[in-house]
Amino acid sequence: MKALASALRILDEFALRNEPLGVTELAERLGIQKSNVSKVLSTFRDNGYLYQDPITKKYLVGLNAFALGNNYINSNRLSRVSLPSMRKLVDDTGHSAVVSVMQGGDVIHVLAVEGRLFVDGRWRVGLWMPYHATSAGKVLLAFGAPNQLDYLLKTRGLPYVTAKTITDQRKFRNVVQKAEKNGFAISRGETLPGSSALAVPLFDGSPFAVATLGLICPEHLLTDEEADRLLPALQKCAREISLRLGAGTYPFGH
Amino acid sequence: MKALASALRILDEFALRNEPLGVTELAERLGIQKSNVSKVLSTFRDNGYLYQDPITKKYLVGLNAFALGNNYINSNRLSRVSLPSMRKLVDDTGHSAVVSVMQGGDVIHVLAVEGRLFVDGRWRVGLWMPYHATSAGKVLLAFGAPNQLDYLLKTRGLPYVTAKTITDQRKFRNVVQKAEKNGFAISRGETLPGSSALAVPLFDGSPFAVATLGLICPEHLLTDEEADRLLPALQKCAREISLRLGAGTYPFGH
DNA sequence: ACGGTCTGTTTCCCATATAGAAACGGGATA
DNA sequence: TATCCCGTTTCTATATGGGAAACAGACCGT
Numbered sequence: 395m396k397a398l399a400s401a402l403r404i405l406d407e408f409a410l411r412n413e414p415l416g417v418t419e420l421a422e423r424l425g426i427q428k429s430n431v432s433k434v435l436s437t438f439r440d441n442g443y444l445y446q447d448p449i450t451k452k453y454l455v456g457l458n459a460f461a462l463g464n465n466y467i468n469s470n471r472l473s474r475v476s477l478p479s480m481r482k483l484v485d486d487t488g489h490s491a492v493v494s495v496m497q498g499g500d501v502i503h504v505l506a507v508e509g510r511l512f513v514d515g516r517w518r519v520g521l522w523m524p525y526h527a528t529s530a531g532k533v534l535l536a537f538g539a540p541n542q543l544d545y546l547l548k549t550r551g552l553p554y555v556t557a558k559t560i561t562d563q564r565k566f567r568n569v570v571q572k573a574e575k576n577g578f579a580i581s582r583g584e585t586l587p588g589s590s591a592l593a594v595p596l597f598d599g600s601p602f603a604v605a606t607l608g609l610i611c612p613e614h615l616l617t618d619e620e621a622d623r624l625l626p627a628l629q630k631c632a633r634e635i636s637l638r639l640g641a642g643t644y645p646f647g648h
Numbered sequence: 649m650k651a652l653a654s655a656l657r658i659l660d661e662f663a664l665r666n667e668p669l670g671v672t673e674l675a676e677r678l679g680i681q682k683s684n685v686s687k688v689l690s691t692f693r694d695n696g697y698l699y700q701d702p703i704t705k706k707y708l709v710g711l712n713a714f715a716l717g718n719n720y721i722n723s724n725r726l727s728r729v730s731l732p733s734m735r736k737l738v739d740d741t742g743h744s745a746v747v748s749v750m751q752g753g754d755v756i757h758v759l760a761v762e763g764r765l766f767v768d769g770r771w772r773v774g775l776w777m778p779y780h781a782t783s784a785g786k787v788l789l790a791f792g793a794p795n796q797l798d799y800l801l802k803t804r805g806l807p808y809v810t811a812k813t814i815t816d817q818r819k820f821r822n823v824v825q826k827a828e829k830n831g832f833a834i835s836r837g838e839t840l841p842g843s844s845a846l847a848v849p850l851f852d853g854s855p856f857a858v859a860t861l862g863l864i865c866p867e868h869l870l871t872d873e874e875a876d877r878l879l880p881a882l883q884k885c886a887r888e889i890s891l892r893l894g895a896g897t898y899p900f901g902h
Numbered sequence: 903a904c905g906g907t908c909t910g911t912t913t914c915c916c917a918t919a920t921a922g923a924a925a926c927g928g929g930a931t932a
Numbered sequence: 933t934a935t936c937c938c939g940t941t942t943c944t945a946t947a948t949g950g951g952a953a954a955c956a957g958a959c960c961g962t
């Protein structure tokens with residue numbers, strides 16, 4: 395199904411960059427014929443998956459894609475199980491709670507409940523984040539398949555994101571090891587300056603973490619003391635979700 | 649682009665029904681060859697747009713579709729403009745605020761901010777709702793292209809949804825006319841028993857409403873008096889958003 | 903255990919839809 | 933008004949996707 399696959403490669407660009415995209419730039423970037431890109435995009439448009447700005451003629455994500463994507467949440471067991479516990483966690487801590495998963499070395503927040511202590515709106519559900527710049531990524535590697543970390547370091551490296559992003563492989567391995575030992579990881583302004591996060595793993599009975607549960611805070615608020623204070627509530631919530639997901643036990647906190 | 653279009657028809661089923669779908673049932677429902685459906689679905693799967701349950705072998709929405717869909721919100725001007733005002737509205741009223749649009753006679757909630765007075769989780773962002781069973785649909789028809797109502801009544805009718813859904817065409821026309829006169833509409837348990845909503849139009853400078861702003865409440869709370877009490881805040885918020893969207897004036901409230 | 907009957911997947915081949923090159927048309931810019 | 937750039941359309945050879953049927957594997961009730 396070559397035609398469909400290449401059409402999806404085009405669509406992927408809209409998943410990665412959230413900005414209007416034109417035929418020519420997509421054709422160049424992907425090395426596909428302009429005429430072909432145009433036909434693919436107009437078909438997506440005619441079916442509601444893309445929307446074409448009538449003035450600029452550029453394309454952006456359409457309503458059907460939106461409706462489809464939201465069914466991920468609705469049909470997803472993880473989401474159904476996590477939401478109620480997350481709400482409690484947010485009430486208790488005041489911070490925003492977020493559940494994240496990893497695919498192909500990218501982390502994505504699948505579910506968030508906003509807290510009172512509001513960060514800025516730029517960390518958002520549904521955005522792909524680099525694996526090495528998020529607390530969720532560190533935890534997922536610490537509790538993921540053992541060769542995954544090596545593989546990612548080799549194929550992706552540790553690209554610069556912000557001034558605080560870890561770009562040294564030794565250091566990153568240490569951070570992941572510590573996460574495995576302690577059962578949590580922190581990132582401080584490594585994805586987005588001013589925004590920090592604290593994450594713990596979620597298990598479903600399989601040996602590896604399926605997701606993480608995290609709290610997002612303004613960077614200046616997430617001191618080590620505050621992290622210590624938040625950790626028990628976070629772990630309690632993670633245990634609750636994990637047990638409901640089918641895990642026999644939750645190995646951290648009590 | 650026939651192949652892609654038919655692949656998207658298959659994908660549409662996942663946008664409409666949020667449940668695992670199998671090859672055979674899709675092939676039958678859409679009148680497409682089983683082998684073809686299988687190839688299409690596996691291609692979507694290989695590209696992350698669908699996920700295949702390893703046990704049941706059925707397919708459901710995948711992470712890439714989720715990421716793509718969320719970019720609708722991120723790249724959408726309506727969302728960016730509305731969110732801050734919605735947060736204030738929720739703080740003021742306690743109810744959940746929601747922005748909805750219509751496409752092809754179906755209403756979809758594109759954005760919601762949860763309130764303290766919590767309804768149940770079954771009204772959800774990203775789900776298609778019938779035009780006649782929501783306050784948003786009534787408002788969008790009242791302030792939409794004039795022939796749209798006739799067209800929808802002729803082609804779609806007023807199917808039964810709940811015991812309270814309006815199924816009489818005269819009555820529905822009256823409700824829409826009243827919405828046009830008053831600048832708001834209400835639905836009480838017409839989509840989902842126990843859940844009511846109050847909606848007003850949003851304008852962007854074009855003659856027709858582009859979206860609605862609504863408040864979702866538990867049905868027993870949305871008395872006529874409560875609606876009267878909520879309306880000024882709702883209209884103030886709608887005016888704020890409309891002006892920022894490019895409307896010259898907002899014709900209701902003050 | 904064992905057919906029978908559901909799944910989802912693979913194979914095969916021919917008709918046809920598709921990718922590609924180039925031409926077209928329409929806005930913007932100068 | 934002429935030039936540029938962009939999205940769309942045209943045209944044709946060829947690769948490719950769609951259809952029929954065979955395959956494989958899980959599940960069922962004997």
